[in-house]
Amino acid sequence: MARISIDPVTRIEGHLRIDVEVDGGKVQKAWASCTMWRGLETILRGRDAREGWVFAQRFCGVCTTVHAIASVRAVEDALQLEIPANAQYIRNLILIAHALHDHIVHFYHLSVLDWVDITTIPKADPTRAASIAEGFSNWPGNSRRELEAVQNKVKGLIGSGQLGIFSHGYWGHPAMRLSPELNLILFAHYLQALEFQRKSCQIVGVLGGKTPHIQNLAVGGVMNAINLNSLATFNMDRLGMLQSLLQELIPFVQQAYFVDACLLSASYPEWFRYGRGVANYLAVPDLPTDAKATQFDLPGGLIMKGDLASVRPIQNWRDQAFRSAVAEDVTHAWYKGEGAQTPWKGETDPDYTDFQADKKYTWVKAPRYNGQPIQVGPLANVLVGYASGHALTRKWTDTAFKTVSSVRASGATSFNLTPEDLQSTMGRYLARAIRSAMLSDLALQHWQLLADNILKGDDTTFNPPQFPAHECEGVGMHEAPRGALSHWVIIDKGSFTNYQAVVPTTWNASPRDEKGVAGPYETSLIANPVVDPAKPLEVLRTVHSFDPCMACACHTLDISGREIARVKVL
Amino acid sequence: MNASTASHPPRIAVVGLGNVLLGDDGFGPLAVEMFRRLYECDSNVEILDLGTPGLDLAPYLYDTDLVVIADAIYPPEDEKPGTLCVYCENDLAFSEAGSSHAQPRLTSHDPGVQESLAQLRLAGHAPSEVIVVGVVPESCGLGKGISLSVLNTCLVAVDTIARLLVARSIDCRKRHDPVPRTLWWQSGSA
Numbered sequence: 001m002a003r004i005s006i007d008p009v010t011r012i013e014g015h016l017r018i019d020v021e022v023d024g025g026k027v028q029k030a031w032a033s034c035t036m037w038r039g040l041e042t043i044l045r046g047r048d049a050r051e052g053w054v055f056a057q058r059f060c061g062v063c064t065t066v067h068a069i070a071s072v073r074a075v076e077d078a079l080q081l082e083i084p085a086n087a088q089y090i091r092n093l094i095l096i097a098h099a100l101h102d103h104i105v106h107f108y109h110l111s112v113l114d115w116v117d118i119t120t121i122p123k124a125d126p127t128r129a130a131s132i133a134e135g136f137s138n139w140p141g142n143s144r145r146e147l148e149a150v151q152n153k154v155k156g157l158i159g160s161g162q163l164g165i166f167s168h169g170y171w172g173h174p175a176m177r178l179s180p181e182l183n184l185i186l187f188a189h190y191l192q193a194l195e196f197q198r199k200s201c202q203i204v205g206v207l208g209g210k211t212p213h214i215q216n217l218a219v220g221g222v223m224n225a226i227n228l229n230s231l232a233t234f235n236m237d238r239l240g241m242l243q244s245l246l247q248e249l250i251p252f253v254q255q256a257y258f259v260d261a262c263l264l265s266a267s268y269p270e271w272f273r274y275g276r277g278v279a280n281y282l283a284v285p286d287l288p289t290d291a292k293a294t295q296f297d298l299p300g301g302l303i304m305k306g307d308l309a310s311v312r313p314i315q316n317w318r319d320q321a322f323r324s325a326v327a328e329d330v331t332h333a334w335y336k337g338e339g340a341q342t343p344w345k346g347e348t349d350p351d352y353t354d355f356q357a358d359k360k361y362t363w364v365k366a367p368r369y370n371g372q373p374i375q376v377g378p379l380a381n382v383l384v385g386y387a388s389g390h391a392l393t394r395k396w397t398d399t400a401f402k403t404v405s406s407v408r409a410s411g412a413t414s415f416n417l418t419p420e421d422l423q424s425t426m427g428r429y430l431a432r433a434i435r436s437a438m439l440s441d442l443a444l445q446h447w448q449l450l451a452d453n454i455l456k457g458d459d460t461t462f463n464p465p466q467f468p469a470h471e472c473e474g475v476g477m478h479e480a481p482r483g484a485l486s487h488w489v490i491i492d493k494g495s496f497t498n499y500q501a502v503v504p505t506t507w508n509a510s511p512r513d514e515k516g517v518a519g520p521y522e523t524s525l526i527a528n529p530v531v532d533p534a535k536p537l538e539v540l541r542t543v544h545s546f547d548p549c550m551a552c553a554c555h556t557l558d559i560s561g562r563e564i565a566r567v568k569v570l
Numbered sequence: 571m572n573a574s575t576a577s578h579p580p581r582i583a584v585v586g587l588g589n590v591l592l593g594d595d596g597f598g599p600l601a602v603e604m605f606r607r608l609y610e611c612d613s614n615v616e617i618l619d620l621g622t623p624g625l626d627l628a629p630y631l632y633d634t635d636l637v638v639i640a641d642a643i644y645p646p647e648d649e650k651p652g653t654l655c656v657y658c659e660n661d662l663a664f665s666e667a668g669s670s671h672a673q674p675r676l677t678s679h680d681p682g683v684q685e686s687l688a689q690l691r692l693a694g695h696a697p698s699e700v701i702v703v704g705v706v707p708e709s710c711g712l713g714k715g716i717s718l719s720v721l722n723t724c725l726v727a728v729d730t731i732a733r734l735l736v737a738r739s740i741d742c743r744k745r746h747d748p749v750p751r752t753l754w755w756q757s758g759s760a
Contacts (some may be wrong), residue, residue, distance in 0.1 A: 040712065042589060042712075042713070043591055043712070044712050051754075054754060055591070057753070058590055058591050058621060058755070059625060060622075061589065061620075061621040061622025061623050061626075062622075062623065062624050064621065101626070105625055105626065109625050109685075109689065110625065153692055153694075157692065164688050165684060165685045165688040165689070166688075191689070191692060191693040192693075194628050194629070194632060194689060194690060194693050194695060195632070195693075195695070197626070197628060197629045198628075198629035198632045200629075201626075201629045201630070210618075212620060212621055212623055212626065213621060331716055529752060556708065560590075
């Protein structure tokens with residue numbers, strides 16, 4: 001039996017430690033520990049509720065926008081304040097652009113090098129690589145010339161002997177199995193992705209006034225002035241600019257990223273068997289299509305025990321069952337207090353003890369839904385949509401399955417995926433790509449909703465908030481790139497008296513609870529293969545499939561300096 | 571693309587890195603806001619508080635000619651809090667195994683800076699020049715605000731940024747009437 005400790009896990013946002021016990025080449029037990037203290041919410045107490053979002057979007061440097069949105073929605077919920085339709089569409093477009101950015105960065109820059117061995121790229125035949133890529137996609141970046149140029153860059157890099165940021169990869173690991181040609185295709189898109197990261201930032205900037213840290217939000221709507229006759233405001237020029245940026249970004253998502261996720265899925269089919277973990281899924285409704293937020297383009301719901309037929313819809317943000325079901329347990333987290341608390345009553349009173357696997361071992365609390373651990377993220381989003389019969393989810397999921405089968409058919413044995421297979425390590429990668437393709441379609445739809453509404457003559461973007469003299473409480477929900485996010489606020493006379501954020505990574509990186517039930521990361525690692533305990537690449541694949549972002553799951557940064565991950569075999 | 575071959579004016583980015591809620595870690599955002607307040611530049615100079623973007627830094631450096639990064643920094647030698655340190659890109663070169671060259675560390679963000687620059691270099695869209703204007707922090711605790719030693723250095727840092735731009739023939743003029751400050755995170759309760 002080997003005990004492996006990876007501290008910190010690299011290629012994630014923030015600090016995460018993973019400990020696993022390996023026997024017979026498989027993980028038997030796992031612990032997820034966040035090594036940073038949490039507590040940024042305390043800064044919000046006593047603040048004016050109208051400006052909470054400005055602070056909330058500094059919780060995390062990567063997910064700025066999502067906390068800003070959840071914060072204004074929480075206050076609007078507490079005030080039961082409706083916002084104008086234009087404000088919904090402008091917020092939705094910002095959220096979509098941010099999510100596409102996030103999913104592209106996750107796939108290419110944070111995780112593809114777990115599957116792509118760049119050191120084999122010099123051996124690739126660029127002509128063959130181009131013909132493979134062009135066989136599955138119309139993406140213009142797949143030409144022989146383009147791929148050969150990337151190959152030459154990689155040859156130069158390897159020839160220089162200075163791999164730089166790439167020097168810590170598990171190159172030559174037996175679990176790396178792509179052909180040199182596929183490695184070349186995916187790495188070419190890794191480099192091209194940088195341009196499309198930039199385009200998605202530009203979209204957020206056009207709408208939000210600044211990126212990162214948008215400036216256009218307000219409790220009650222958005223601060224974008226709409227006037228088709230004024231050059232200084234949001235007008236037809238801006239709408240046109242927005243449309244062109246979307247039309248440049250979307251082909252990369254649907255023709256490069258989506259297809260790459262299918263190629264990866266077809267090449268590593270065994271990874272649909274590992275990493276299932278907690279099979280309870282939660283997605284919250286998002287992308288409202290009306291001012292009152294009664295209709296949503298992303299359905300919310302709950303699936304228990306992996307049974308898609310059991311899906312219970314969450315119709316809207318006022319869902320009472322959700323409000324009474326969520327609680328956070330601190331039995332195994334470095335906080336004082338016992339048992340589970342609703343976030344409205346949550347405290348963040350630290351009680352640090354060192355890593356004690358049987359007692360307290362992390363700064364992440366254990367959120368539970370009616371006492372059960374829950375997995376959130378693009379997979380939950382896609383499974384809930386699929387189970388609820390959501391047409392767009394079905395369209396892109398079925399397209400993904402067909403693409404994977406056709407890639408496989410051109411190779412070895414046939415391979416037909418079902419929604420059940422998505423509950424796995426590779427399923428999380430594929431679901432994120434399916435979600436991105438869906439969001440691309442929805443971006444154009446919400447652009448159209450905004451344009452139609454403005455052309456109809458509606459230029460309202462803001463309803464002023466009125467704060468009651470009595471205490472009120474609210475929840476702000478957002479289906480963020482990493483999954484269901486909720487901000488829970490209590491407001492008295494216009495100021496926050498309590499503020500708790502239950503973030504996606506808290507659900508997924510949750511430690512054990514008072515009953516000893518483990519969280520999604522921990523459970524997903526059970527039976528995960530580990531060929532070489534000194535190079536636990538396979539553990540990273542499963543952990544990265546969740547897209548960990550510890551910075552907001554746990555707050556305060558460790559400033560002790562740069563750390564290259566340590567892998568200790570004990 | 572760089573200034574000498576491009577037909578358009580050079581693209582300059584003056585960016586602040588750091589979390590404004592974490593004491594002296596907020597030096598970068600403070601410095602760029604002060605720079606915006608005290609100096610006037612042409613529209614080809616983008617002045618941005620980027621917070622702590624991690625790998626999301628890359629889009630803001632993409633195809634720029636010059637990037638000036640303001641950030642809290644831990645120099646290789648022991649220096650007093652508030653000390654100003656200016657580095658060029660080579661000083662920050664990612665250490666290869668066996669390298670004996672001591673390098674400064676930016677606060678928690680340097681993996682983002684190194685990786686973003688390396689990716690952009692490989693993709694052919696890296697900035698032609700990168701300069702780091704750093705300050706040694708006193709304390710990066712939650713909600714503590716900027717310490718006096720770092721605050722005192724901030725104005726020197728701002729003038730240094732201006733001198734670096736002027737030395738590269740980039741138009742950068744001191745304002746007669748400084749624009750109002752927008753340091754929202756330094757006010758109110760906490």
